[in-house]
Amino acid sequence: EITPVTGVQTCALPISTMKVLFLAVFALLAASAFAQTDPSCCAPDQWEGQMMFLDVDNGGSQLFMFISYDFENSMQRFDITGDAQGTNITASILQRFDLGTEYVFNPEGTYCNQTALPYSMPQFCVPPYADRSFDFTIGAELPATSYFYNQGNANFTLITVSSDACIPIAGEFFTDDRWSGKADYLNIAPGIQNPFIFSVPSNC
Numbered sequence: 001e002i003t004p005v006t007g008v009q010t011c012a013l014p015i016s017t018m019k020v021l022f023l024a025v026f027a028l029l030a031a032s033a034f035a036q037t038d039p040s041c042c043a044p045d046q047w048e049g050q051m052m053f054l055d056v057d058n059g060g061s062q063l064f065m066f067i068s069y070d071f072e073n074s075m076q077r078f079d080i081t082g083d084a085q086g087t088n089i090t091a092s093i094l095q096r097f098d099l100g101t102e103y104v105f106n107p108e109g110t111y112c113n114q115t116a117l118p119y120s121m122p123q124f125c126v127p128p129y130a131d132r133s134f135d136f137t138i139g140a141e142l143p144a145t146s147y148f149y150n151q152g153n154a155n156f157t158l159i160t161v162s163s164d165a166c167i168p169i170a171g172e173f174f175t176d177d178r179w180s181g182k183a184d185y186l187n188i189a190p191g192i193q194n195p196f197i198f199s200v201p202s203n204c
Contacts, residue, residue, distance in 0.1 A: 039145060040126040043165035045072040049168075049188035053082075055181040068197045071080055074098040074121045075198045094198065097121035103204050112204040126159060126166065144169055189195060 024140055048068050055061040063082035070076060074172040081090045094103040096119055105112040130147035138144050143163035149204035161167060171183040192198075 040128055040130050040132070041161065042123055042125040043069075043161070043166050043168060044190050046070050046191050047167070047188055048192060050186040052084060052184045052186065053181070054183075056179070063089075068192060069124060070192055070198065071121060071123055073198075076121070077197055094200065095121070096198065096200065105201050105204060109201065109203045112201060114204060124168070126161060130159070133158070138169070147166075 028131060046069065048066070051065050051067055053061070053063045053065065055063075061082070061084045063080055063084065065081075066079040068077040074136045076095050078093045080092065082088075091104060093105050094105070095117060096103070100117050101115050102115045103112060104115075126147050128147060130149035133146045133148045135143065135145050144160055145163045146158060148156065149157050158172040158174075160169040160171070163168060167188050168185040170185065172179065173181045173183075
């Protein structure tokens with residue numbers, strides 16, 4: 001069992017804030033579902049970019065995150081800042097599936113919490129059961145495709161990706177037949193510019 005590092009503060013982030021952080025990360029994965037047999041399309045194995053996340057449930061949250069995604073080496077990182085249920089937060093989530101561990105820490109190095117990851121890294125894919133809703137062009141020359149699918153329990157997702165490379169553009173989330181949030185992806189670029197971004201912090 002993996003436990004927080006001895007001597008490192010383990011209550012620096014309120015439980016409600018932690019839930020919002022993980023909700024934002026889940027939204028990223030829900031927008032393009034876990035790897036499946038014959039998915040509609042999958043994003044490149046390595047990319048970096050930004051995401052603006054709005055959640056109207058759970059007290060409301062507006063978060064901005066920088067994403068580093070490396071499916072090839074089974075690791076990803078989310079550097080998050082913004083307002084979570086009225087609380088300003090700055091934190092990072094590092095998921096090292098190759099090590100079987102998730103790290104949540106702050107930039108000051110005063111907090112680190114470790115949790116086991118008992119499963120393989122999910123791939124950023126549109127699932128095969130998604131309905132191809134419509135194709136369109138963003139601006140003058142970016143072909144895009146939107147997919148709509150049911151996640152179960154009256155939860156629905158509308159995900160838009162680039163038609164040629166399945167690069168995420170936007171996600172809309174619906175709960176109990178009502179709009180509950182969205183994610184907008186910005187400045188997506190292939191590859192990982194700084195491989196040290198996945199290094200485990202020294203205080204972890």
